[in-house]
Amino acid sequence: MKQNRPRRGITLIEITIGLIIISAIFAVVFNIFGVGLRGSHKGMAHLTIMEGAAILLAQIEYDLLRAYALTDPADGSSDKVARWEIFTEDSSGDGIVMYNLSDEGIERTLEVGGTVNKYVYCRGLTVGIKFHHISLPDPENSLKRVGMWVELSVAAPEKFATVEKFSMKRLIICKNIQPPL
Secondary structure, three states: OOOOOOOOOOOHHHHHHHHHHHHHHHHHHHHHHHHHHHHHHHHHHHHHHHHHHHHHHHHHHHHHHOEEEEEEOOOOOEEOEEEEEEOOOOOOOOEEEEEEEOOOOEEEEEEEOOEEEEEEEOOOOEEEEEEEEEEEEOOOOOOEEEEEEEEEEEEOOHHHOOOOEEEEEEEEEOOOOOOOO
8 A cells, every 4th residue: 555645845935934035145245245336436436536636736746846937826816727837848948837627627738839738637526726826935045935835625526426525735835936035
């Protein structure tokens, strides 16, 4: 005689419990992945604004160190537009460099020998800039040293979905300018 054994199988309750456990594991894994992704976006935004600010400030400092006359802003005043005359490295003569805050970023215009070159720094970032022309007494002699306070703020665009902002203020002394007594 054959014995009737109960059939072995998976019940609906076992399937449901298994799906609940797998769903919980996936929810935890995706949450961890989302946290990592948000951290990655924040890090990318931070690096983007730091790199943009560093490159722009290095160019401004390089130009100011070659300046022999500061035209705008006037001594003692501030503006978001700056212009000065610089010595150039090649034989094309002296040039005029101008920085201007535009909707795209900070626009640098260099005019040398009738040729105008434009470049936009910090493109796609939210930027603010202010130049303040100053004269400082030089304790070693009766002359004054001329310089420029440069205030720069750079913020991440909305595409990074994070609030990252960087601000800095730097004093750059113009070594080629011989101010009056």
